[in-house]
Amino acid sequence: MANTDRTAISHVFRGTFIHATQKTAVQILEDALVGVDTEGKVAFIGKGDKLDTLSRTFGFSPREVTQLTQHEFFMPGMIDSHIHASQYSYAGTALDLPLLQWLSTYTFPVESRFKDLEFAKKVYTQVVKRTLRNGTTTACYFATIHTDASLLLGQIANEFGQRALVGKVCMDRNNSVKHYRETTQESQEETCRFIVELLNKKYPLVKPVVTPRFAPSCTGALLGQLGSIAKNNHLHIQSHVSENIEEVNLVKELFPESESYTDVYHKYNLLTDKTVLAHGCHLTDKELDLLRETGASLSHCPSSNFSLCSGVLNVRNVLNRKVKLGLGTDVAGGYSASMLDAVRRTLDASKVLTIQDPDHDTLTFEEVFRLATLGGSQALSLDDQTGNFVVGKDFDALRVNVAAPGAPIDLIQSEEPKILLEKFLNLGDDRNIVEVFVAGRRVVPFAEPVE
Numbered sequence: 001m002a003n004t005d006r007t008a009i010s011h012v013f014r015g016t017f018i019h020a021t022q023k024t025a026v027q028i029l030e031d032a033l034v035g036v037d038t039e040g041k042v043a044f045i046g047k048g049d050k051l052d053t054l055s056r057t058f059g060f061s062p063r064e065v066t067q068l069t070q071h072e073f074f075m076p077g078m079i080d081s082h083i084h085a086s087q088y089s090y091a092g093t094a095l096d097l098p099l100l101q102w103l104s105t106y107t108f109p110v111e112s113r114f115k116d117l118e119f120a121k122k123v124y125t126q127v128v129k130r131t132l133r134n135g136t137t138t139a140c141y142f143a144t145i146h147t148d149a150s151l152l153l154g155q156i157a158n159e160f161g162q163r164a165l166v167g168k169v170c171m172d173r174n175n176s177v178k179h180y181r182e183t184t185q186e187s188q189e190e191t192c193r194f195i196v197e198l199l200n201k202k203y204p205l206v207k208p209v210v211t212p213r214f215a216p217s218c219t220g221a222l223l224g225q226l227g228s229i230a231k232n233n234h235l236h237i238q239s240h241v242s243e244n245i246e247e248v249n250l251v252k253e254l255f256p257e258s259e260s261y262t263d264v265y266h267k268y269n270l271l272t273d274k275t276v277l278a279h280g281c282h283l284t285d286k287e288l289d290l291l292r293e294t295g296a297s298l299s300h301c302p303s304s305n306f307s308l309c310s311g312v313l314n315v316r317n318v319l320n321r322k323v324k325l326g327l328g329t330d331v332a333g334g335y336s337a338s339m340l341d342a343v344r345r346t347l348d349a350s351k352v353l354t355i356q357d358p359d360h361d362t363l364t365f366e367e368v369f370r371l372a373t374l375g376g377s378q379a380l381s382l383d384d385q386t387g388n389f390v391v392g393k394d395f396d397a398l399r400v401n402v403a404a405p406g407a408p409i410d411l412i413q414s415e416e417p418k419i420l421l422e423k424f425l426n427l428g429d430d431r432n433i434v435e436v437f438v439a440g441r442r443v444v445p446f447a448e449p450v451e
Ligand SMILES: O=c1[nH]c(=O)c2nc[nH]c2[nH]1
Pocket: 084, 099, 103, 107, 213, 214, 240, 243, 304, 330, 333
């Protein structure tokens, strides 16, 4: 009997699906049949040999099933839990200074240019397209202090179909760049305008995130106001924490009454289960415990941590202390806008710790795969919608062809799915990502522009 009361099915795929669950870092579903409904949600996950029964139950024709080849698999879309969209214009350059000098020499002068909406449109279109093509289905973006340009980033993410958290950056002190400053009142008022205007657009996949840049850029007064705005509107919060030692010492000087850097955010009600803090290389165990207790998460950004010589986060310790953790490219402190690079640098960082201490429990590629997908969704408190293949979640997925023509992987023989995944994570690039879906909509290859 045909399915009448369910949402209609829009796609059915048959082949290998690979994802992470809470229990299993890499779960492989061979010859799976996955149906996606017209609302973009996973409608069913079954075995290929149940095609007839599933097609009757869900009311689709077996002829409509898309069959993957033996070198292909679907995996969940990757989640970039920390990326500065506004810094994309200089990605791949300017990696020769430590954090605080890097910010004043390169970052603030470039970010100040986003007052110009034409410039903002160009850079934001590029970064959204590039990250989507690289398989980032969800991005947690820092924009700049400019409200209209930040709204434009939300509009562009919506147009291209990327799931995004977008933050108008707040900073009311410690910036020597003349045209890149706001008063406490401006920062607070413009944050409210940003939130109201972005929410009014009713973009289905784009949400505002309250964004104090980091404690050294914000007065206690501003941090307090931002904490209240986030609380009153149940919003996400993002910032940076304990990236570099000089920064940690500066926070001690600026907030002598606080017990630690993390405590500064706690004091101003900025640690919630919707908070994500980037870096955390120099956090103490006590600070990690505070993150766990408040439900706040970390975004591990190893490319940037290496490039700016900031530090090496001990991810094993973070996981042992049960703090939620995702991965971030941190463009442009990180030079690559690909989450595959974040995966590789995460493995490198873990191996650096093992070189220093042979007893260190090195992360496996399976664990890092989980961090790039399910871990990121948990870090952003979006795991009820995305992160793995579960009936009822949105279908955010990458169709990977390990043997795609022109791509940088040579297969000598047919391989097990787990080997295909490992090869893709270590050797692959966007040429292996043949299709990207967000909430069931195919967003890569890009639709032809309408003339
Ligand atoms: O890597 C970083 N990039 C930034 O833009 C930034 N701002 C504060 N702290 C930061 N760290």
